[in-house]
Every structure is written in structure tokens, then in C-alpha cells.
Amino acid sequence: MLNDVDEVKRTLELAGYIADEGISTAVYLAASMGKPILIEGPPGVGKTALAKALAGALDHPLIRLQCYEGIDEGKALYDWEYGKQLLYTQLLRTQLDGQLRGAASLSEAVGRLAGEESLFFSEHFLVQRPVLRAFRAEKRAVLLIDEIDRSDDEFEALLLEALSDFQISIPELGVVEARHRPLVVLTSNATRLISDALRRRCLYLHIGYPEQEREVAIVRHRVPETCELLAEQLVAFLRKARTIGLRKPPSVSEGIDWARVLSLLRAKELTRKVVLHTAGAIAKHQADVLRIHELAAELG
Amino acid sequence: MERLVVGFVRLLRRAGLRVSPGETLDAVQALAATGLADRARARAALRLTLVKSEAELGRFDALFDGYFGEATPARGPGALPADAAAVAAEGRWRPAAQGDEGERSGAKLLVETGEEDGLELDLDTLTPVEGDSEGGARMAVQSRRFRGGRADKPRPIHHTRGPIYLRTDDDFLSRWRNEGVKPFPPEEEAAMEEVVARMVKRLRKDARDLRSDEKRGRLAVVKTLQRNYRHGLVPFVRVLRRQRKERPRLVVLCDVSYSVSHASRFLLLLVHTLQQGLLDVRSFVFNRQIAEVTDLLRSLPINATLERIEGGGAVSLEDDSDFGSAFLAFQASHLPSLRGRPAVVILGDARNNYNPAHEEVLAAIRERASTVLWLTPEDRGSWELGDCLMNTYGPLCDRVEVVRNVEELSRVVEELVRGGGVGGGAERERERPRAPAAAARRPGWTHGGQRVET
Known part of the structure; x- marks a missing residue:
């Protein structure tokens, strides 16, 4: 399905994602080279949506890891189920007693117990967290590591092995390799500098605000009720609003929300009055609402 | 194709982009996957593998156009006199003559043509700029001050295609002169961010060391018992007294x-x-x-x-x-x-x-x-x-x-x-x-x- 760039583009479009040349080339290369994609860009331009569309189009499970400050391997890679381990030792006490009965010395008993040790550190007691789950999935998965810039840099280092070799070293078990190499998508809002080590292991894709045509296509694709004229006016307005230095410039996702609002109101054209009433869909701060109103005055 | 990519990587490195051999390999692989027929696609492939941050995108695009431009004339150092930039810049205004020794280091050319506004070129790696019909691209010379260290005289290593015209009006000149005193240029802020990021990292580590110091206290018997209640009071987890918090x-x-x-x-x-x-x-x-x-x-x-x-x-x-x-x-x-x-x-x-x-x-x-x-x-x-x-x-x-x-x-x-x-x-x-x-x-x-x- 991902055999050449044009096919990728068509596949994504079927899943409702309009990709440009850069994005579809990135997906194609990620699939053919087996490298993760690191996507940076302002919020709301479709970074996370790309992973979702990819999973939807390929009918792969989407496994999502939302990063936050203080996330660690116990939350991202794997964890041991201590409670279950304890419970089993309690329940198996009689068996253990039987095993150890007749041991001539203490050291022999310890030796016998050590023989069974691997039982308690087996996959049975392993909790799979998103990354391991994506590696051990029955079919190829799409692993979305969302907002990596929110995590600490130690966590980035933790991911390096997984992202470059698609394996995880678990001290008690050894190296666990991926059954199928997942398609990995990392997103970042660039609130923190991602380390070079991580960047090197990824294809770096910067998604900015789309060009007029593509944005019109996106809006019309996501909100089919919108007529061509309205979509064009709306996108032109959004593009202008992005240049006037708002606190939170309206993004593609806001544009889609706005188109939805307008279609609910059955607006056929973008007039000053319509903008005044619906400014809340694209402006997220009071100061921004006022600026949008000023901008609307030009519409007449 | 390998030679093409390696040559391009060398150009990128000269322009200050850090490209590792591994990335070069990736680029070759990516280019092999996309093919060379479609220019936009080849560009996307190289961009994905060779560029690692948003700040580098602009420079990459300029260099890409220069390197993979149509009908590239004979390239190489022999094509033009060694100090082409200085020759071209003479006449109206010469960047190297302005200011003292320190101000000259790491000089940058800021291009202000209609299309490529704000594009910065290192003087070390002068690349061709298309002149406009009215007599050339307008260039602004900006020096990165306060950085010190690099007192190298700017010199063009790379080829230049066509002449570079400099046109400077008084308004622009006065702006340039004030640059060091007036607002911080973004790169200065970036340099500071880097310094602070390094510091913060170290401080965080200190705070962690402090936390592990804390744990070096004596055993808190009551808390240990409470914590291990669910393990039948077998002390799996020990809790230590806190010493100080700072x-x-x-x-x-x-x-x-x-x-x-x-x-x-x-x-x-x-x-x-x-x-x-x-x-x-x-x-x-x-x-x-x-x-x-x-x-x-x-x-x-x-x-x-x-x-x-x-x-x-x-x-x-x-x-x-x-x-x-x-x-x-x-x-x-x-x-x-x-x-x-x-x-x-x-x-x-x-x-x-x-x-x-x-x-x-x-x-x-x-x-x-x-x-x-x-x-x-x-x-x-x-x-x-x-x-x-x-x-x-x-x-x-x-x-x-x-x-x-x-x-x-x-x-x-x-x-x-x-x-x-x-x-x-x-x-x-x-x-x-x-x-x-x-x-x-x-x-x-x-x-x-x-x-x-x-």
C-alpha cells in the first residue's frame, strides 16, 4: 500500500488526510527505510492526525504514548507486575516447600530456588507498555509518541535503543526484538529542543501551515458541506489572521472547526456579521477575539 | 548518485549544517527510493534525511537550489577570482571595512530580495543570488557580535554566479549600526537559550543528587511498616527519613x-x-x-x-x-x-x-x-x-x-x-x-x- 509516493498520497487521502509532497515522501521513506518520523510544527497542523490517518488507512492498530514531564520506562516500555509476582509466590508456597524439601544444605536449597527464578521474571509477569506493545503486536502497528518535547531528556535517551534498532533490553529477560517493525511517528511542538541523538535516528519533517489550495482541500474534505466559495474565503481569512501576530494563531484544526460552525449556521458567504458571531471558533484569547473583529471590519 | 549526495553534504557542512556520515547514508538510501526524476520529491527526500531542525530549513533550500540548479555552470574555485565577494562589494560599500576587528568575525549576508527575505548566508560560503532586473539583489551585512573567537577574515570558498550588487540606504545603515545595541537578534537569544539549557540540565542533576542525598537518612520505621502493610509487613520497600529539602x-x-x-x-x-x-x-x-x-x-x-x-x-x-x-x-x-x-x-x-x-x-x-x-x-x-x-x-x-x-x-x-x-x-x-x-x-x-x- 505504501509502495510509492503517489500511492501513499492516495492512501492517506482515502483516510481523510490531504498530504503534500513532503509529507507523503516522508511516510513513504519511513515505511521503506524503517525509520521513525519526527514531526515538528505549530499545534493543530495535523501532526497527530497523520499518525491516526496512517493507522486508519492501513488498518493497523494505533498505539499511542502521550508524553509528559516525568514519564519513565515503567510507563513507556515495560514494567514488572510486582503484585502478581508476590501473589504467585504466596500461592505456590506448598509447591516451593515440596521442591525445597530434602535439600541437604541451605546452599542446595538456594541453588534449587535459583533454578526456578526465571519463572518469576518471564513474559508472564511483564506488563507491556505502549512501546513494547507495539513491538510485540500480532500485526504491524503504528506507534505514536505524542509531544515528545514534554518529556525529560533522560526519557529521550531511553527511547534511542528502541527507535534505532527496534529492540528493548530488559535486564532480566535479555533483548526483546520487535516482531514487526512498527511505523513510528514522534510529534513535537518544539517547546524544548529535542536532542541531536534522537533527531539523527529519525526522518525530520517540519509541517507548517499549508498553502491556500491544500488548506481549502483539507477544509472541504473534512467538512464536505462547505461550498467552494466559502472555503476559499475562510482559508484566506485564516491566512491573514495568522500574519497579524495573534497570541494563538488559528491553525488548520481551528479552520475545520470554524467550517463546521459555519455549516451549522448555514452560512453561504463570509461576511462581517458572520465572523463577529463565530470568532470564538478561531480565537482562543479575549485579546485575539478583538483583533479578529478588527480584521473582520475589512470584510465589509 | 553517491557522489552527488556526498558533494551536496560537503556543501551543507561548509554552510554550518551538521550532517553525520549516517545521515549521508540515509540520504543516499532515500534518494534511491524516491528516484531523481521528480525534483520536488528528491528535494523532500534530502530534506527529510539531512535537515534536523526548523532553523536549518531555509539554508538547506537555498543551497539545494544552488547545487541542483538547472544548467549549473563550471563550478569550482578556479571559476572566479579568489575574493569575489570583496570585489563585488567594493564600489558602494565594503563590509569588511566597517567596524573593528571583533565586529567583522562571522559576518553574515542577509538577503533582502523579494522572494528570499531574511535568508542568511555565511560569508564563508557565499552562494549565488539571482539579481533582480533593477540591478541586483539587495544584501544587508549583519555581523554577529559578542561571539568573539572567530576573527577569521570572511572569504568566499564557494563559487559565485554572476555579480552581487550592494545597495545600502542611510535608513538601513543606521539600523545596522544600532544592531548590537538595540534588540537582541534571534541567534543571540538562541545562543543564550543553549547556555541556559545546559545550566538547567546541570541544576536538575544537582536537584536529583540532592534528592538522593535526602534518602541517605536513617530508616523511618513507622513509614516502612505502613508502606509494607500489603506485603504482610515484610519490608520489601524501605522508607528513609528525609533530611532536608532545598x-x-x-x-x-x-x-x-x-x-x-x-x-x-x-x-x-x-x-x-x-x-x-x-x-x-x-x-x-x-x-x-x-x-x-x-x-x-x-x-x-x-x-x-x-x-x-x-x-x-x-x-x-x-x-x-x-x-x-x-x-x-x-x-x-x-x-x-x-x-x-x-x-x-x-x-x-x-x-x-x-x-x-x-x-x-x-x-x-x-x-x-x-x-x-x-x-x-x-x-x-x-x-x-x-x-x-x-x-x-x-x-x-x-x-x-x-x-x-x-x-x-x-x-x-x-x-x-x-x-x-x-x-x-x-x-x-x-x-x-x-x-x-x-x-x-x-x-x-x-x-x-x-x-x-x-
Whole structure:
């Protein structure tokens, strides 16, 4: 399905994602080279949506890891189920007693117990967290590591092995390799500098605000009720609003929300009055609402 | 194709992009996958593998167009005279002749044609720029100041296609001349961000070490039992007593009088960047009066803050600076409200305009602080000249450092952090060379290899 760039583009479009040349080339290369994609860009331009569309189009499970400050391997890679381990030792006490009965010395008993040790550190007691789950999935998965810039840099280092070799070293078990190499998508809002080590292991894709045509296509694709004229006016307005230095410039996702609002109101054209009433869909701060109103005055 | 990619990578490296051999391999692989037929696609493939940050995208695109342009003429150093840039720039205006030695280092060409506004070219790697019909691309020369170190004369290594025209109007020239004094260029802010990121990382590590120190306490029997109740009181998890809790805290006093305005900008930039980090920073500016600017720095971008402060919005800049009365005011209204034992950083030239020194107040501030660090932009030689009180204030500080630019500042602050100056305080006794106040404080004592603060 991902055999050449044009096919990728068509596949994504079927899943409702309009990709440009850069994005579809990135997906194609990620699939053919087996490298993760690191996507940076302002919020709301479709970074996370790309992973979702990819999973939807390929009918792969989407496994999502939302990063936050203080996330660690116990939350991202794997964890041991201590409670279950304890419970089993309690329940198996009689068996253990039987095993150890007749041991001539203490050291022999310890030796016998050590023989069974691997039982308690087996996959049975392993909790799979998103990354391991994506590696051990029955079919190829799409692993979305969302907002990596929110995590600490130690966590980035933790991911390096997984992202470059698609394996995880678990001290008690050894190296666990991926059954199928997942398609990995990392997103970042660039609130923190991602380390070079991580960047090197990824294809770096910067998604900015789309060009007029593509944005019109996106809006019309996501909100089919919108007529061509309205979509064009709306996108032109959004593009202008992005240049006037708002606190939170309206993004593609806001544009889609706005188109939805307008279609609910059955607006056929973008007039000053319509903008005044619906400014809340694209402006997220009071100061921004006022600026949008000023901008609307030009519409007449 | 390999040769093509390697040649392009060499060009990128020369332009300052860091490309590893691994990335070059990736690029070859990617290009093989997409093919060369479609230019936009090939560009996307190279971009994905060779560019690793948003800041590099612009430079990459310019170099890509130069390298993979249609009908590339004979390339190579022999195609043009060695100092093509200087030749082309002569006539109207010559960048190298402007300013002193330091200002010339790392000169950049800022292209201002209609299409490529804001594109920056390193003079070392001059690349072709299409001239417009009215007589050439307009170029602006911008020097990265305060970076020092690289005093290399800018020289074009790479080929140039066609002449470069320079057109400079007075308005632009005056803007350029003011560049170093007026707002911080983004790269300066980026350099500072890098320094601060490094510092913050180290501070975080310190905070972690502190936490693990905490855990080195004695066993908390009751808490251990409580925690292990569900394991049938078998102590799987041990809980240790906490010893002390300390966060790195920083108090910055910054002289903003005209005499040090250049250096104070740096410290304000540092503090502004720090404030976004994890630190508990309180910042004050003073001239004769003193005012807290913590909230101001937190809410406004750096250049707006500077404008506000330099316009006299925080403290009046009409008077001459007076450290003594500023310290008195600080003691009266802010010292009691300081939490913990912060590291105090004072920036100023200690030129007191012959006002009373009030050094006893500085001693009092030091009693409350874990470290007092004084940064001065003046050389050691001039500390005794005129109204400079550095030799009065100096002995009351843990350290006095001469700081004029980002690099020096980062070195000092890193040493301060590494020495455990911020937050820690364990190194204090050792670091204090001449300390009149040391006798007044009871020294700490050790017990069982563990230090006990009194």
C-alpha cells in the first residue's frame, strides 16, 4: 500500500488526510527505510492526525504514548507486575516447600530456588507498555509518541535503543526484538529542543501551515458541506489572521472547526456579521477575539 | 548518485549544517527510493534525511537550489577570482571595512530580495543570488557580535554566479549600526537559550543528587511498616527519613544605569531565559531606587522588557546610580521576604558616584544568602580608579567575576552551579577566601561521616 509516493498520497487521502509532497515522501521513506518520523510544527497542523490517518488507512492498530514531564520506562516500555509476582509466590508456597524439601544444605536449597527464578521474571509477569506493545503486536502497528518535547531528556535517551534498532533490553529477560517493525511517528511542538541523538535516528519533517489550495482541500474534505466559495474565503481569512501576530494563531484544526460552525449556521458567504458571531471558533484569547473583529471590519 | 549526495553534504557542512556520515547514508538510501526524476520529491527526500531542525530549513533550500540548479555552470574555485565577494562589494560599500576587528568575525549576508527575505548566508560560503532586473539583489551585512573567537577574515570558498550588487540606504545603515545595541537578534537569544539549557540540565542533576542525598537518612520505621502493610509487613520497600529539602533559588540584582547598560542586557536576557526554566528566580533592577521585575520578565518577551526598563518604566534612570541606597532599599523591603537561602547575583560596575557605600547592608544580605556573586563589566585594573567601590564590596562577596559577553557569563554561571553554589551550600566554607562574617556563624559539624547543618 505504501509502495510509492503517489500511492501513499492516495492512501492517506482515502483516510481523510490531504498530504503534500513532503509529507507523503516522508511516510513513504519511513515505511521503506524503517525509520521513525519526527514531526515538528505549530499545534493543530495535523501532526497527530497523520499518525491516526496512517493507522486508519492501513488498518493497523494505533498505539499511542502521550508524553509528559516525568514519564519513565515503567510507563513507556515495560514494567514488572510486582503484585502478581508476590501473589504467585504466596500461592505456590506448598509447591516451593515440596521442591525445597530434602535439600541437604541451605546452599542446595538456594541453588534449587535459583533454578526456578526465571519463572518469576518471564513474559508472564511483564506488563507491556505502549512501546513494547507495539513491538510485540500480532500485526504491524503504528506507534505514536505524542509531544515528545514534554518529556525529560533522560526519557529521550531511553527511547534511542528502541527507535534505532527496534529492540528493548530488559535486564532480566535479555533483548526483546520487535516482531514487526512498527511505523513510528514522534510529534513535537518544539517547546524544548529535542536532542541531536534522537533527531539523527529519525526522518525530520517540519509541517507548517499549508498553502491556500491544500488548506481549502483539507477544509472541504473534512467538512464536505462547505461550498467552494466559502472555503476559499475562510482559508484566506485564516491566512491573514495568522500574519497579524495573534497570541494563538488559528491553525488548520481551528479552520475545520470554524467550517463546521459555519455549516451549522448555514452560512453561504463570509461576511462581517458572520465572523463577529463565530470568532470564538478561531480565537482562543479575549485579546485575539478583538483583533479578529478588527480584521473582520475589512470584510465589509 | 553517491557522489552527488556526498558533494551536496560537503556543501551543507561548509554552510554550518551538521550532517553525520549516517545521515549521508540515509540520504543516499532515500534518494534511491524516491528516484531523481521528480525534483520536488528528491528535494523532500534530502530534506527529510539531512535537515534536523526548523532553523536549518531555509539554508538547506537555498543551497539545494544552488547545487541542483538547472544548467549549473563550471563550478569550482578556479571559476572566479579568489575574493569575489570583496570585489563585488567594493564600489558602494565594503563590509569588511566597517567596524573593528571583533565586529567583522562571522559576518553574515542577509538577503533582502523579494522572494528570499531574511535568508542568511555565511560569508564563508557565499552562494549565488539571482539579481533582480533593477540591478541586483539587495544584501544587508549583519555581523554577529559578542561571539568573539572567530576573527577569521570572511572569504568566499564557494563559487559565485554572476555579480552581487550592494545597495545600502542611510535608513538601513543606521539600523545596522544600532544592531548590537538595540534588540537582541534571534541567534543571540538562541545562543543564550543553549547556555541556559545546559545550566538547567546541570541544576536538575544537582536537584536529583540532592534528592538522593535526602534518602541517605536513617530508616523511618513507622513509614516502612505502613508502606509494607500489603506485603504482610515484610519490608520489601524501605522508607528513609528525609533530611532536608532545598530547591535552587536565585536572586538577581541588576544595575541598569547607563554605564553598564550593555552588560545588564545580558544578565536580563539570562534571567529572562532562566525564568522560563525550573528555577525559582526573583529579579530586581536598580539605579538609585530598586524594583522587582520578576513578573515583568515572566510575562513579556525579552525585547519588550528591555524597552520597558530602558524607557525608565521600572526604575527612574534620571539619577546617577547609587548602590548604597539601592542596597538599603532592598534590605528594607525585600530581604525579609526571601525564601530559603538563595544564591544572590549582583551585576554592576560598583561606580557609586561618591555616595555612601553602605557595605554593612551587603554583609547582611550575605548572611541570608548561600552565595553572593558579583559580576562586573569592568576590568580588574580600573577597580581602584575614580568612584569605583569594587574593592569595598568585593571582599564581602564569595566571588567577583569580570563578565562582558554570553560566553564569559555562561562560564561563570556554570562554575557557580558546579561548585554547588546554587542551593547546595556545602562547599561554602571552602570557597570563602576572606570572610569577615564567617566567624559570626556557627560552623557545621559532622557526625558519622554525615554533615549536619546548624
